[in-house]
Amino acid sequence: MTDSPSPAPAAADQPLLECRNLVRNFKSGDGELCVLRGVDFALHQGEIAGIVGSSGAGKSTLLHLLGLLDTPTSGEILYRGKDLARLSQEQAAKVRNREFGFVFQSFHLLPEFSALENVIMPGRIGAGALAWMRDADKLRAAAEDLLKRVGLGSRLSHVPSRLSGGEKQRVALARALMNRPAVVFCDEPTGNLDSRTADEIFALITEFNRERGQTFLIVTHDQHIAERAQRRLQMADGRFVAASAPTGADATAP
Numbered sequence: 368m369t370d371s372p373s374p375a376p377a378a379a380d381q382p383l384l385e386c387r388n389l390v391r392n393f394k395s396g397d398g399e400l401c402v403l404r405g406v407d408f409a410l411h412q413g414e415i416a417g418i419v420g421s422s423g424a425g426k427s428t429l430l431h432l433l434g435l436l437d438t439p440t441s442g443e444i445l446y447r448g449k450d451l452a453r454l455s456q457e458q459a460a461k462v463r464n465r466e467f468g469f470v471f472q473s474f475h476l477l478p479e480f481s482a483l484e485n486v487i488m489p490g491r492i493g494a495g496a497l498a499w500m501r502d503a504d505k506l507r508a509a510a511e512d513l514l515k516r517v518g519l520g521s522r523l524s525h526v527p528s529r530l531s532g533g534e535k536q537r538v539a540l541a542r543a544l545m546n547r548p549a550v551v552f553c554d555e556p557t558g559n560l561d562s563r564t565a566d567e568i569f570a571l572i573t574e575f576n577r578e579r580g581q582t583f584l585i586v587t588h589d590q591h592i593a594e595r596a597q598r599r600l601q602m603a604d605g606r607f608v609a610a611s612a613p614t615g616a617d618a619t620a621p
């Protein structure tokens with residue numbers, strides 16, 4: 368939650384987030400490792416898209432690039448039609464903080480902070496020092512609401528080491544949603560959870576998607592989760608290969 372006005376919605380036919388001919392190479396000894404080999408992909412407002420593919424296919428690399436956590440070797444990334452490469456570092460940080468949320472396999476919670484403080488953190492960072500002093504109560508209430516929404520109303524003051532894996536991921540999901548992002552990137556969000564807990568996390572994702580129209584891009588090894596995404600994409604060796612859409616959604620993408 369920030370005081371900034373909500374960005375204009377994407378035009379109906381305009382993808383929310385798109386990449387064109389995205390390439391990412393890494394230096395490897397004397398040579399170069401080509402991890403993404405020209406990826407074209409479009410994510411539409413309000414969808415839940417799942418990306419599957421074997422380990423090392425480039426899924427995390429793609430997510431990091433789309434989420435502005437990494438910079439491509441070449442290619443374009445467009446958010447609401449705007450080229451993200453043209454943003455200054457400061458503007459990119461704002462987009463990352465306000466428009467995007469992240470959920471990782473190993474939770475990445477700050478161990479010395481309570482569940483509530485972890486969830487507030489993106490709001491605090493987004494607000495800046497002055498607005499934080501003014502809006503701390505409001506942000507705290509929003510974080511508390513989110514934690515209640517994910518079933519952790521009685522765990523607000525627990526530090527991560529006193530939470531189960533499923534509870535940690537609920538905190539991480541609440542944190543990702545704190546600033547009401549348009550896009551939530553989830554990298555193997557259920558990879559460390561048993562199947563029942565994984566289903567509960569996915570059910571929460573589906574609820575937020577329906578209620579708030581938030582868009583989710585989920586990398587997963589979990590076939591059960593992948594099959595329930597509205598669109599399923601498969602990556603192999605740095606590219607998307609034939610996609611399938613088990614729930615009847617658009618099967619022609621990326």
Ligand SMILES: Nc1ncnc2c1ncn2[C@@H]1O[C@H](COP(=O)(O)OP(=O)(O)O)[C@@H](O)[C@H]1O
Nearest residue numbers: 393394400402421422423424425426427428429
């Ligand atoms: N920072 C990096 N430096 C060098 N190689 C990397 C780096 N990040 C990823 N890679 C390599 O890129 C390939 C794809 O990695 P990744 O995107 O994490 O795959 P996935 O998420 O599909 O399992 C792997 O071979 C990995 O070793």
Ligand SMILES: [Mg+2]
Nearest residue numbers: 426427428554
């Ligand atoms: Mg990965």
